[in-house]
Amino acid sequence: MSVALENRIEVLRAHRHFRPGTVDRFARFITTAPEEALFRTSPLHFAADAGVPENEAIDLFLRATHAGILEFTWGLLCPWCGAFLTTPAALRSLSRERDCQMCRVSVRTEDDTMEVAFSVAPAVRRIRFHQPDSLDLQRDLLALMFSQSRTVPENIRQLLGESVLESISLPPGGVHRFTQRLEAGRIYFLAAPIHHVYCKLEVSADEGVSSVDAELMDGRMLPGLVKVRAGEVSLTIHNRTPDAARVALVKFWFTSSQLSCDIPSMTRGSTMRRYFSGKRLVTHQTFRELFRAESIPSEGGLEFKSMTVLFTDLKGSTELYERIGDMRAYGLVREHFGVLRDLIAEQGGSMVKTIGDAVMASFAEPTPALEAATAMTREVRRVSREGAQLQLKVGLHTGPCIAVELNERLDYFGQTVNVAARVQGVAGADEIAITEPVYAAPGAQDIIRAAELNATRERALLKGVEGETTVYRLR
Incomplete structure (x- = not known):
């Protein structure tokens, strides 16, 4: 255990309300859990896995956040795909609705769409998700795009990994050109997953363009939808944001026909675990006292x-x-x-x-x-x-x-x-x-x-x- 973590853990040990062993379980979790388990995790999941009462786990996670062990992130959950649409500036920046560009639907900010997730702070343990522009999207696309409360069958996980055809870290002001042969009847995306923005490419056998210019902006990608002709296509993306971004060409894991008529059977087995909602956070006494x-x-x-x-x-x-x-x-x-x-x-x-x-x-x-x-x-x-x-x-x-x-x-x-x-x-x-x-x-x-x-x-x-x-x- 690092000195930085040890000192912060001692702050938690001094809190009289935690049962014996709870802080020790949490310390082991922070030091030994796989990196993906420490990214957008939930106190409810920790409670279930560690045998800790939920309210105690919530109190623990909030006090750990206040002590600098964890950081929390607010996100809206898309009811269709389960995407975790992040809100970087937390509660104060929540808007009444947010667009899921993958599903092309608006998600309202309501009780059952707000999830609060926790990630380990870089001061106590560095994990690869602290540098999202350098992630291997074939491995981490699922964790980056979706709520960790969604359990996904192994066949869908494999499809997600195989869907990333090419990815690159694009610096501010950078330009990159993808050249790929696109198949008719398939859906592709030019994607910046960490920003949850996409340019959807619908491929037709006999109509559409063969060259696309897209721009990554703050909060959106323009254009959002393009019809392209099957065959070799040139796809150019410009990063207009002030930060480096991981961008990718993604082949959607379902065909157009599957997406329109058989999506329930294709996603059977994908379920949502109980997640820590924004409502439950703001009604918790510890949040009220520590995060004024x-x-x-x-x-x-x-x-x-x-x-x-x-x-x-x-x-x-x-x-x-x-x-x-x-x-x-x-x-x-x-x-x-x-x-x-x-x-x-x-x-x-x-x-x-x-x-x-x-x-x-x-x-x-x-x-x-x-x-x-x-x-x-x-x-x-x-x-x-x-x-x-x-x-x-x-x-x-x-x-x-x-x-x-x-x-x-x-x-x-x-x-x-x-x-x-x-x-x-x-x-x-x-x-x-x-x-x-x-x-x-x-x-x-x-x-x-x-x-x-x-x-x-x-x-x-x-x-x-x-x-x-x-x-x-x-x-």
């Missing part, structure tokens, strides 16, 4: 199709200040915030803000939020039995919302937030109030039974919400 500089795109924020918002309110705090005095009461309320923050973090959520004696928290999914809510009420009951005489009111709702940057912190807006706040107002003392989407979420009934709670269904009028809302009181 990561800002939301200024144009309209970041949309989530589904997020769970939790509100709490501490009943009895006013009387507490009167009964035991400001200093002691303030200390107890602050301690309550710390307990709630830890319970939220244990379930993979994050405390968004405190409002007086109330807490707002966000979760990627409903069931972890419900787990946190039941743990909160149990803990406040315990404190109350010890004489604090505090009671918690909790409200949860799941739905779409918008993440925005407010006062240099990540915050959430939209009707889902409003409903969650109003539902918390419906809850009585020592009670959890949840909406239908939370109650109906997979696993919610198991959590309610395990917590020995009784659910009472009612219809409630919520301020600012049209019509009645179904609310379940859990007590």
Whole structure:
């Protein structure tokens, strides 16, 4: 293990929340894993392979990133081919959609299209992917183009490797000419895989050009589509970017007819493992605490199709200040915030803000939020039995919302937030109030039974919400 890595690993060892052995497993992973396993990897995959709980693995990867062991990259996943469309400047540069030039479709920035991947930092271990312009594309095309969460059958891997006919590192301002005999009925690409840009070449037996000039620009290749005549073709590419780029002539691994009518059978066996989504990242407490500089795109924020918002309110705090005095009461309320923050973090959520004696928290999914809510009420009951005489009111709702940057912190807006706040107002003392989407979420009934709670269904009028809302009181 290098000195640079050893010093950073010691920072992780000092963190009290990791179980014995977790950091040692991670250190072995960084030092011994194959290079391709350290490029755009996922904490969820590490968790499954190393037998570590997912939330602990996420916390570990984020703290390792903060310590300079890992670097993270945001990407949009093409739903058709699984391409990992990178966003070099991370969260702040995400746009509302991105084009997959291979599939010629637009990919919207949504919950299920954002993946966050991690690569080892060059300061602790150099791997070939740190110099993408020098990669052997016959070996690394798959890793460079696609999400590492996609499992690809060996026959497709072999086809991908054989598809690269020629590749070259092209310096800024450089020009290169490929000369190849192209077959009718096939599809070829002039490609810069690291930039995810392509000029698609459709080959016909009796029409099209025999000479193509293409330009690699920042974020695109021009032209994007050319019809060429079968036979010997001259393909010239100009690098108009300020950086060296690995460019290639790629023969698509399916024929035109296969692509149009039999693609499902050709790709059978290719599946997506669970990946670490952008939504799960931004709702994680460690990300919120360590990466405050990561800002939301200024144009309209970041949309989530589904997020769970939790509100709490501490009943009895006013009387507490009167009964035991400001200093002691303030200390107890602050301690309550710390307990709630830890319970939220244990379930993979994050405390968004405190409002007086109330807490707002966000979760990627409903069931972890419900787990946190039941743990909160149990803990406040315990404190109350010890004489604090505090009671918690909790409200949860799941739905779409918008993440925005407010006062240099990540915050959430939209009707889902409003409903969650109003539902918390419906809850009585020592009670959890949840909406239908939370109650109906997979696993919610198991959590309610395990917590020995009784659910009472009612219809409630919520301020600012049209019509009645179904609310379940859990007590």
